[in-house]
Amino acid sequence: VSAQAFDNLNLLLQLLQATRNLARDMVQNANTHKAMANAQNPDVVTLGRFVTDSATSYNRILSTAKTWVQNNNAQATAAVGLIGATIADLNAYTAPIQTAITNLSSADVSTYAAIISACNSVLATVPSPNSVFAGLQSF
Amino acid sequence: MALPQGIYFRGSDNQTDPSNYDAEIATTANYPRTSAQGNSVGWEDALSGAVDRDATTDVRLKGIAFSNNSTAARFRIDLPATGDYKVRVAAGDSSFGQQCYVELYDTTTQKAILVDALTSAAGKWIDATGVERTSEADWVSNNALSTAYTFASTILRFKIGFKFQGGNTTIAAAYVEAVGGGGGDTNARLIGGDLLQPLGFGRLVC
Numbered sequence: 001v002s003a004q005a006f007d008n009l010n011l012l013l014q015l016l017q018a019t020r021n022l023a024r025d026m027v028q029n030a031n032t033h034k035a036m037a038n039a040q041n042p043d044v045v046t047l048g049r050f051v052t053d054s055a056t057s058y059n060r061i062l063s064t065a066k067t068w069v070q071n072n073n074a075q076a077t078a079a080v081g082l083i084g085a086t087i088a089d090l091n092a093y094t095a096p097i098q099t100a101i102t103n104l105s106s107a108d109v110s111t112y113a114a115i116i117s118a119c120n121s122v123l124a125t126v127p128s129p130n131s132v133f134a135g136l137q138s139f
Numbered sequence: 140m141a142l143p144q145g146i147y148f149r150g151s152d153n154q155t156d157p158s159n160y161d162a163e164i165a166t167t168a169n170y171p172r173t174s175a176q177g178n179s180v181g182w183e184d185a186l187s188g189a190v191d192r193d194a195t196t197d198v199r200l201k202g203i204a205f206s207n208n209s210t211a212a213r214f215r216i217d218l219p220a221t222g223d224y225k226v227r228v229a230a231g232d233s234s235f236g237q238q239c240y241v242e243l244y245d246t247t248t249q250k251a252i253l254v255d256a257l258t259s260a261a262g263k264w265i266d267a268t269g270v271e272r273t274s275e276a277d278w279v280s281n282n283a284l285s286t287a288y289t290f291a292s293t294i295l296r297f298k299i300g301f302k303f304q305g306g307n308t309t310i311a312a313a314y315v316e317a318v319g320g321g322g323g324d325t326n327a328r329l330i331g332g333d334l335l336q337p338l339g340f341g342r343l344v345c
Binding site: 021022026028032046049 | 140141152158170171172174176
């Protein structure tokens with residue numbers, strides 16, 4: 001196995017961080033923000049800032065990955081090829097994530113009810129990745 | 140980005156987050172992860188482990204992340220802007236006395252060695268001023284903010300481990316706030332999706 005193959009594997013793991021793990025974090029944060037809104041704690045301005053700042057962070061992560069892929073297409077193709085995928089597959093996987101980020105960035109977060117609605121939109125749009133450790137409480 | 144940003148380290152994410160804190164349960168590199176407060180955070184290196192202790196009432200001290208002292212692990216928090224920031228840490232373990240070594244970095248520039256000591260017993264935590272707090276109640280009531288550090292970049296790193304020959308550096312919690320208690324550039328917002336570009340992942344290569 002060449003050093004390039006290990007490099008490609010590392011790149012694939014980083015792409016997964018920017019896609020699959022991003023989706024996981026978006027679902028997790030939507031549930032957290034929704035719980036905060038239902039509990040009405042913190043205050044609505046602070047919680048609204050958490051939501052919009054999260055959208056900014058999601059966008060930064062996804063945009064960084066997309067820019068890299070665009071600028072390094074051959075290596076990106078080789079990286080996703082390790083799992084038999086193509087760049088088109090990657091695009092298809094990230095499309096709902098991008099949609100959710102776009103919607104969340106412009107969502108009304110001025111009331112708790114609006115924040116709950118924004119979170120529900122994320123939960124309805126973003127695929128929730130499965131996890132071996134989903135039911136694990138503690139090691 | 141919204142500061143303050145606190146992180147409490149555990150093996151499982153099953154607690155109610157204290158105000159301004161988010162759980163970190165990863166044991167592999169997971170930066171960038173978006174915290175509940177909307178900041179980009181995460182481990183940049185694999186660490187030895189993260190476990191629940193559940194021996195305290197305060198959620199921030201209920202678990203630990205640890206790195207074997209023959210290696211080091213960096214936890215990153217992206218700051219909203221360059222400027223002055225203060226930090227808090229809880230380095231220690233409710234189950235064992237531990238060798239603890241925690242450094243603070245501005246990207247790759249060391250700003251401080253926050254903790255460089257052995258906790259004298261289980262149930263003691265060293266704060267960001269290097270003072271050992273002798274109980275949960277002592278840490279909760281008296282853990283001190285560090286002095287202000289000026290960051291020339293927007294990358295803050297807590298680096299744990301890598302000094303002692305053996306044992307583990309354990310960290311239960313870490314925290315950063317802008318000097319003055321504000322959130323830095325909290326007015327930075329997306330306006331109408333100005334940062335959002337519906338880009339695809341490059342061209343398709345068949």
